[in-house]
């Protein structure tokens with residue numbers, strides 16, 4: 001069984017280790033397409049509930065995604081930048097939030113969620129396509145062992 005979910009979210013980010021214009025804060029209308037394959041549905045009849053997928057994707061919606069080693073994080077935290085904003089506006093990730101990084105994060109996080117929520121599946125595969133712009137998209141595939149007997 002394969003189920004597919006698509007969702008759009010808006011987020012800002014910057015690549016602190018990048019020399020070009022991507023080092024400046026800017027935004028994207030991200031489009032995520034997740035294909036989830038399980039050999040068996042959970043006892044609730046779902047591969048995984050769409051609400052769970054939405055929660056995972058929406059962690060980034062209308063937020064600023066920064067790497068946790070971005071010097072901007074410290075500036076925001078100590079209030080040294082004028083107009084600092086609440087910490088929950090920022091999502092910190094352990095690396096520069098490239099399309100590639102985010103696609104992998106979504107695939108790994110969704111795979112863990114399917115394994116946690118689907119009590120019957122023995123095998124789980126999650127493929128994520130994350131489109132950042134019309135010309136840039138990253139795809140990542142994760143395969144995991146489920147909890148089913």
Ligand SMILES: [Zn+2]
Nearest residue numbers: 013022026028
């Ligand atoms: Zn960008």
